[in-house]
Amino acid sequence: MDIKKIYDLNVGDVLENVDLSKYTTYKLKATGRVLVIPNDIENLKKLIRFIKENCLKYKIIGNGSNLIFVDDVYDGILIKLDKLGNLDINDCIVTVGAGYNLMKLALKCSMMGLSGLEFATGIPGSVGGSVYMNAGAYNSDISCVLESALVLTHDLDVVTYSNSDFKFGYRTSILQNNHFICLEAKFRLEHGNKDEIMELVNNRRERRISSQPLEYPSAGSVFRNPLNDYAGRLIEEIGYKGKSVGFLEMFILVSRR
Numbered sequence: 735m736d737i738k739k740i741y742d743l744n745v746g747d748v749l750e751n752v753d754l755s756k757y758t759t760y761k762l763k764a765t766g767r768v769l770v771i772p773n774d775i776e777n778l779k780k781l782i783r784f785i786k787e788n789c790l791k792y793k794i795i796g797n798g799s800n801l802i803f804v805d806d807v808y809d810g811i812l813i814k815l816d817k818l819g820n821l822d823i824n825d826c827i828v829t830v831g832a833g834y835n836l837m838k839l840a841l842k843c844s845m846m847g848l849s850g851l852e853f854a855t856g857i858p859g860s861v862g863g864s865v866y867m868n869a870g871a872y873n874s875d876i877s878c879v880l881e882s883a884l885v886l887t888h889d890l891d892v893v894t895y896s897n898s899d900f901k902f903g904y905r906t907s908i909l910q911n912n913h914f915i916c917l918e919a920k921f922r923l924e925h926g927n928k929d930e931i932m933e934l935v936n937n938r939r940e941r942r943i944s945s946q947p948l949e950y951p952s953a954g955s956v957f958r959n960p961l962n963d964y965a966g967r968l969i970e971e972i973g974y975k976g977k978s979v980g981f982l983e984m985f986i987l988v989s990r991r
Contacts, residue, residue: 735790735809737768743784745777746770746817754808758798759858761951764805769795769812775917778815779890785811794915796863797835800956815862818917823848827881828921832862836869844935849926850879855935856942862916866909868902872938877902881922886915905958 741748752766772778785792791810795801818831821839826848830839839861840854853874857864865883868876877897885895900907909916957965969975 735767735788735811739784740768740770740781740811743777743780745781746772752812754798754803754812757795757812757814758801758803759951760802762802764803765807766803766812767807767809769814771814771816773817775818775884775886775892778813778818778915778917779886779892781811781813782886783890794862796860796866797858799858799863800867815860815915815917818862820918826923826925828923829918830861830921831918832860832865832916834861836861836864841935843923844931845928847926847928847931848923849931850921850923852931852934852938856938861919865900865916865919866907867905868900868907870905875902875905879921879923881920883916883920884918885909886917888912888914892917 737748737750747770749769749771750767752769754764754766755761757766757769770781772781782792784790792813793808793810794813794815796815815831815833818833820829820831821834822829823843823846828839828843828848836854836857836859840851840857843851844855853870853872854864854876857869857871859869863869864876865880870876870878877900880897880900882894882896883900885893887893895908900909908914957969959965960968
């Protein structure tokens with residue numbers, strides 16, 4: 735990979751030999767050969783066109799909250815959409831860029847008395863990543879509040895998908911199957927009682943602090959809950975709560991159960 739050519743594209747910030755422990759919530763040591771932060775959608779398209787023409791490996795890393803790099807060096811191009819961080823709140827309609835922090839957005843809306851994103855105040859991800867995987871908690875998820883989103887396709891077309899176009903399921907969306915990229919999301923929230931909303935948010939925060947070791951590197955709740963059950967209960971049942979066998983080995987072992 736000729737890194738000089740990436741600089742010559744002039745699409746945004748280019749960082750070399752990046753310590754990926756600073757870009758993932760697990761904080762595991764790994765190095766990213768190149769990380770690019772495009773200035774805008776057009777420059778993102780230009781970058782990905784270059785990547786495809788040169789058959790290079792790449793990955794959008796969002797907030798890095800569900801990522802484990804198993805190789806010491808990721809030799810492809812990592813892309814962060816931090817500069818797609820626009821935010822517009824018009825009554826109950828919230829239009830926000832994919833790079834915006836989901837927790838920050840959820841808290842801001844809650845403090846304004848807008849209801850619908852309370853579930854997301856503890857989810858450590860980006861808006862784009864949350865749409866991509868239909869992030870959720872407390873019996874709610876992105877599919878409950880998303881009205882539409884701008885999506886970048888394989889052909890580098892920017893199209894608008896309505897909620898139904900995403901074919902949302904439990905932690906899934908059509909974006910995963912097609913490797914499309916969410917660029918911007920439009921949420922429809924509801925006016926609510928600000929005090930009641932914040933009481934709910936604060937109660938959940940206290941519950942999280944009391945039950946989760948937030949002082950350690952974490953990705954939050956990463957295991958998928960089976961139908962009518964909870965991954966946490968199953969892990970406790972087989973005696974694996976608190977067990978350590980080496981991080982990756984433990985992760986794979988529990989995931990296969």
